[in-house]
Each structure stands twice: as C-alpha cells, then as structure tokens.
Amino acid sequence: MTASLTNALLVMAILAIGVYLVAIINRAWANALGHSGAGNPFTAPFYSAASLWVAPANTTEAPDAMAWHLAPVLYLTLAAMGLALVPWSQNLVPVDLTTGIVLWGALEPLATVVIFLHGWSANAHLSMLGAYRYVSLGLSYLLVSMFVLIGVALPAESLQFSAVVESQAGLWNVIRQPLGLPLFLLVGLGISFWGPLNFADSNDLAGGTSSESSGRARLVWQAGRAVMLVAFSAIGATAFLGGWLGPVLPGFVWMILKTMVVLAMALLLGQLIPRFSPDRFLTIAWVLLLPLAFVDLVWAGLEALP
Amino acid sequence: MSIITVQIVAAALIGIGLYGALSQQSFVMLMMGLELILNGVMLAAVGFWAYSGTGIPEGQLLTIVVMAVMAIEMALGFALVVAVYRGKQADMTEALEGFKH
Amino acid sequence: MSFVDLIFLICGAIAIFSGWRVFCTDSMVRASFFLLISFIAVGVIMLLLGAVYLGVALFFMMAVEMMVMALFMVMFMMNPAGLNPMKMVHQDKFAALAGVVAFFALSAVAVFGDFPDQPRPSDLDPVVTLGKELLGDSMLVFESAGVTLLATMIGVVAMSSHRGRYGDANAGSRPPGLEPGGMPAFSGDQEGSSGGHHHHHH
Numbered sequence: 001m002t003a004s005l006t007n008a009l010l011v012m013a014i015l016a017i018g019v020y021l022v023a024i025i026n027r028a029w030a031n032a033l034g035h036s037g038a039g040n041p042f043t044a045p046f047y048s049a050a051s052l053w054v055a056p057a058n059t060t061e062a063p064d065a066m067a068w069h070l071a072p073v074l075y076l077t078l079a080a081m082g083l084a085l086v087p088w089s090q091n092l093v094p095v096d097l098t099t100g101i102v103l104w105g106a107l108e109p110l111a112t113v114v115i116f117l118h119g120w121s122a123n124a125h126l127s128m129l130g131a132y133r134y135v136s137l138g139l140s141y142l143l144v145s146m147f148v149l150i151g152v153a154l155p156a157e158s159l160q161f162s163a164v165v166e167s168q169a170g171l172w173n174v175i176r177q178p179l180g181l182p183l184f185l186l187v188g189l190g191i192s193f194w195g196p197l198n199f200a201d202s203n204d205l206a207g208g209t210s211s212e213s214s215g216r217a218r219l220v221w222q223a224g225r226a227v228m229l230v231a232f233s234a235i236g237a238t239a240f241l242g243g244w245l246g247p248v249l250p251g252f253v254w255m256i257l258k259t260m261v262v263l264a265m266a267l268l269l270g271q272l273i274p275r276f277s278p279d280r281f282l283t284i285a286w287v288l289l290l291p292l293a294f295v296d297l298v299w300a301g302l303e304a305l306p
Numbered sequence: 307m308s309i310i311t312v313q314i315v316a317a318a319l320i321g322i323g324l325y326g327a328l329s330q331q332s333f334v335m336l337m338m339g340l341e342l343i344l345n346g347v348m349l350a351a352v353g354f355w356a357y358s359g360t361g362i363p364e365g366q367l368l369t370i371v372v373m374a375v376m377a378i379e380m381a382l383g384f385a386l387v388v389a390v391y392r393g394k395q396a397d398m399t400e401a402l403e404g405f406k407h
Numbered sequence: 408m409s410f411v412d413l414i415f416l417i418c419g420a421i422a423i424f425s426g427w428r429v430f431c432t433d434s435m436v437r438a439s440f441f442l443l444i445s446f447i448a449v450g451v452i453m454l455l456l457g458a459v460y461l462g463v464a465l466f467f468m469m470a471v472e473m474m475v476m477a478l479f480m481v482m483f484m485m486n487p488a489g490l491n492p493m494k495m496v497h498q499d500k501f502a503a504l505a506g507v508v509a510f511f512a513l514s515a516v517a518v519f520g521d522f523p524d525q526p527r528p529s530d531l532d533p534v535v536t537l538g539k540e541l542l543g544d545s546m547l548v549f550e551s552a553g554v555t556l557l558a559t560m561i562g563v564v565a566m567s568s569h570r571g572r573y574g575d576a577n578a579g580s581r582p583p584g585l586e587p588g589g590m591p592a593f594s595g596d597q598e599g600s601s602g603g604h605h606h607h608h609h
Binding site: 307309310311312313314315316317318319320321322323324325326327328329330331332334335337338339341342345348349352353354355356357358359360361363364366367369370371373374376377378380381382384385386387388389391398399400 | 442446449476503506516517533552
C-alpha cells in the first residue's frame with residue numbers, strides 16, 4: 001500500500017514539475033529566438049496561470065455539460081496515466097505493466113477522443129471545427145506511433161517498457177532504428193497539438209477547441225497539453241535513448257536528463273516550424289509518414305533477426 | 307466474480323445489443339447494436355477462457371477473431387452508408403427498400 | 408466481498424448501463440461515446456479476468472472505432488448534437504421483447520449450465536501463450552483474418568470511391584422525391600432538376 005502511495009506521489013510530483021518545466025523551456029526558447037512577449041521564463045508561467053485561475057469560467061448556449069467539464073480533466077488524466085508507465089530507473093517504475101506499450105498505444109486514441117469531446121461539447125462553431133479537423137488529421141498519424149513502438153518491442157521481445165530499456169544495454173534504439181524517434185516525436189507534437197501540428201487549438205480558429213473555454217477549465221486543459229508532451233518525451237527517451245542506462249550518474253538522473261533533451265527538442269520544433277497547412281499535412285501523413293513507419297518496422301525486424 | 311456473473315453481464319450486453327440492432331432505423335445506430343452484441347460475445351469468450359478452459363490460448367484467439375470481425379463490420383458498414391447516402395441522400399434502413407431498382 | 412469483486416460489479420454495472428444509454432440518448436455522438444464507455448468497462452473486466460493483452464487491446468481498438476463512428480455521425484446524421492429529442496425506431500416492441508428473451512435465455516444457460524471448473528493456471532503468461540498461438544498452431548486462422556481485412560479495405564475503397572472506370576459512383580442515381588415520383592429535396596445540378604429529361608432506371 002505504501003509503495004503504491006509513493007508511486008502516486010511520484011507521478012503527481014513529475015506532473016507538477018513537468019508543467020512548469022515545459023513553460024520555462026518554451027519561454028526560454030522564445031526569448032533565445034527573439035520572439036517577443038514571452039517574458040521572464042521563470043516567473044511569467046505563474047502570472048499566466050494565476051490570471052487563468054481567477055478568470056471567470058465561460059459558458060456557451062446548450063453545451064453538453066458533462067463532456068464540457070470532464071474533457072480537460074480526462075485529458076490530464078490520460079497524460080498522467082502515460083507518465084505512470086515511464087520507468088524512471090531500474091526499480092522506480094510506478095506501473096510496470098507487461099503490456100505497457102499496448103496501454104500507451106491505447107492512451108493516444110483515447111486522447112484523440114477527449115480532444116474531440118472538448119471541441120464538440122461546447123456547441124460552438126470554431127471549437128467544433130477545431131475538433132473535427134483535429135480528428136480527421138489525427139487518424140492519419142495515430143498508426144505511425146503504433147508501428148514505431150512495435151519496432152522497439154521487437155528487439156526487447158516484450159511489451160514491457162522496462163524490458164525495452166534493458167534491450168538497449170548494447171546499443172540504443174535511436175541508432176538501431178534511426179527513423180523511430182523523429183516519427184514518435186512528430187506524433188507527440190500531434191497528440192499534444194503543439195507547434196507545427198496544432199490542428200485543434202490554433203490561432204486560425206481563434207483557439208479552436210478551447211476558443212470557448214476560459215478560467216480554470218482552460219488552465220487544466222493547457223496543463224494537460226504540457227503533461228502530455230512531457231509524457232511523450234519520457235516515453236521517447238525510454239524507447240529510443242536507453243532510458244535509465246548510462247555511466248557514472250544514477251539511472252534516475254540519466255532518465256531526467258534524456259527526457260529534458262527530448263522535451264527541449266520538441267519545444268524548439270514548436271517555436272521554429274510554422275504550423276503545417278492541414279490539407280497538405282494529410283497528404284504528408286498518409287503518403288510519407290506512414291510508409292516511413294513501415295520502413296522503420298521492417299528495419300527493426302531485419303535488425304532483430306538473430 | 308465467477309463464471310456465472312461474468313456470463314450474465316455478457317448476456318445483458320447481448321440482449322441490449324439485439325434490441326438496438328432490431329429496433330434502430332439509422333444505419334450507424336444499427337451498427338452500434340451489432341457492436342454491443344460482439345462486445346458481449348468477447349466478454350463471454352474471455353470468461354470461459356479464464357474459468358473453464360484451463361487457459362488454452364484458443365480462447366484468446368477467438369476474441370482476436372471477434373475484434374477483426376468488428377473492424378470488418380465497421381468498415382463495410384460505413385462504406386454502405388456512404389454508398390446509400392450518395393444514391394439516396396438518406397441514412398435510414400427504409401431507404402434501401404427501392405435500392406434494387 | 409474482495410476488491411476484485413467490487414471492481415467487477417462496478418464495471419459490469421457501467422458496461423450494462425452505458426450500453427443501454429446508447430439507445431436512449433438524443434445525440435448520436437453521445438451514443439457512440441456511451442458505447443466506448445461500455446467497451447472500456449468490458450476491457451477492465453477482461454483485465455480482472457487475467458487477459459492482460461486483450462483488455463488493453465480492446466481499449467485502443469474501440470477508441471479508434473468509436474472516434475471514426477462519431478466522425479461519421481457528425482458527417483451524415485441528423486441531430487448529432489442532441490438538441491432535439493430523437494427517436495428513430497421501428498418494430499420497437501418486438502425488438503425489446505427479443506432483447507429480453509435473449510438475455511433470459513443466455514442467463515439461464517449461464518446459471519443452469521454445468522461448466523467445467525478449470526480455471527486458467529495462475530502461472531500462465533497470457534501474452535506469451537497468445538503470441539505463440541497466433542503465429543504457431545493457429546497461424547492460418549490469424550492470417551486469414553489479416554487477408555480478410557485487406558480484402559475489406561480494397562472492397563470498401565472501391566465501394567465508397569467517387570470515381571470508377573466508367574464515371575462517377577453516383578452516375579444514374581437520383582435522390583428520393585419529396586412525394587412519390589416528385590422532385591427530390593436536394594437538386595443541385597443533378598439530372599432531376601433539369602425538368603425536360605426524365606430518366607427511368609430499372
């Protein structure tokens with residue numbers, strides 16, 4: 001019982017620190033690239049969070065009240081479940097399922113469902129458009145992450161994340177399967193609708209699915225996005241960068257360092273690359289990314305042959 | 307939780323699904339009824355696998371096959387809906403009455 | 408009552424309740440997500456029964472399926488938001504009777520049937536045995552399912568594609584008239600609106 005309580009507290013702590021970390025790194029990149037309006041990276045996140053906290057909640061005409069209130073919470077919950085699957089060191093794994101990879105694969109489509117609910121339940125034009133556009137594009141790249149993760153399960157001969165880390169003791173998957181990490185990171189940007197793949201909440205729809213939400217609901221929604229990106233970075237570091245493996249330093253520190261590198265990379269992409277045009281990205285996803293995922297899987301299979 | 311309670315839950319799902327499949331006029335709602343029936347079937351199969359099959363893998367295989375059947379049913383169902391909608395601008399089962407002409 | 412029993416009761420109740428709500432909610436989008444909740448509850452029961460792969464696989468299979476379903480709901484259906492009451496049923500009483508009869512018949516089998524008490528061994532690894540079965544003795548079954556899915560994909564694309572070798576998929580079709588033999592509700596630039604030419608299709 002105490003072990004599960006400690007694990008729950010660990011996930012909660014990583015969740016809270018992760019949100020702050022995402023805000024800091026994102027603003028630091030913006031300042032470094034000369035984008036205006038980012039403010040002090042360390043204090044500005046608190047100001048914007050506080051302003052959302054005291055802002056009154058918005059209501060729309062005849063929303064689906066239950067889904068409208070639950071969607072941000074559900075999204076944050078799914079992201080937290082993703083964080084719980086991450087093995088932080090050899091004996092510090094909050095939830096070490098034998099089918100961890102499959103559960104992670106289930107969290108992504110469930111997150112897609114929740115994003116759709118968030119936009120649909122407001123009963124407003126722009127949020128509906130954002131949700132609909134997000135889903136029609138999201139269905140095109142969900143498969144990519146499945147294939148990439150099957151690729152890392154092959155050399156591990158297991159669907160367990162800790163086994164995937166141990167299989168990389170000789171050589172990290174990022175070298176064995178070089179296509180894997182970039183494709184996985186791209187899907188991560190898509191699921192947390194960040195930067196170039198922000199099809200749900202982008203400016204051309206005046207905020208898309210969250211155009212009608214304000215106050216604390218919006219704060220939870222934004223925090224959920226950040227936690228989802230952290231979870232993607234941590235799973236990416238686990239699956240491709242050898243997780244807790246590394247010399248001298250303890251495993252926990254290595255894992256945090258690798259997660260932060262992947263996270264910083266994702267946030268830099270978010271600041272550097274403009275948003276893809278949705279219709280063009282649909283073609284890119286089906287014609288380029290999905291075949292690349294197939295290539296990655298065949299590559300992993302050939303590589304794993306004895 | 308025993309084999310009897312698991313099978314009763316499965317039977318309830320199959321019963322509700324049968325009601326939906328027989329009573330709904332809209333194609334997609336009808337498909338939901340079929341899905342609910344298959345949901346009950348999968349639960350029953352896993353229940354038998356866990357309680358009276360000594361864990362033989364064929365019990366799990368049956369569930370995988372049912373999942374494939376569901377995917378096929380969904381894909382074909384939606385293709386039919388698209389085809390009927392193109393032809394008749396309708397999504398109701400009654401619209402199929404004159405489809406053979 | 409143990410913890411597992413309690414979770415089973417809750418999940419069973421959720422599965423049945425949300426399965427029933429599918430057919431009485433006003434919104435078709437809501438209906439598809441109620442169905443998703445029912446599937447997730449069944450997936451949790453499967454996990455309780457020890458089918459660790461199947462339960463989790465059900466989550467992702469059904470999340471994608473229901474997402475597609477909701478997508479189609481918004482595309483084709485009337486009243487996806489559920490702002491108006493919706494009841495589109497035929498043979499309602501007969502269907503309800505059939506459902507109740509099916510439930511009691513199957514429950515009777517469950518209660519009075521004499522099933523062998525052969526639980527799965529506690530040291531059984533369900534993922535390994537399933538994998539060995541899928542790509543071992545039952546490979547033919549598994550691969551047949553795969554080939555059938557491929558055939559479905561090809562058939563579905565052929566059926567729903569706008570274009571064929573001899574023209575559009577809806578060439579020659581005509582929307583139903585508002586009254587028998589009358590003008591269709593939707594005309595656009597279809598042949599029915601041209602007035603002078605009237606085509607018969609048999």
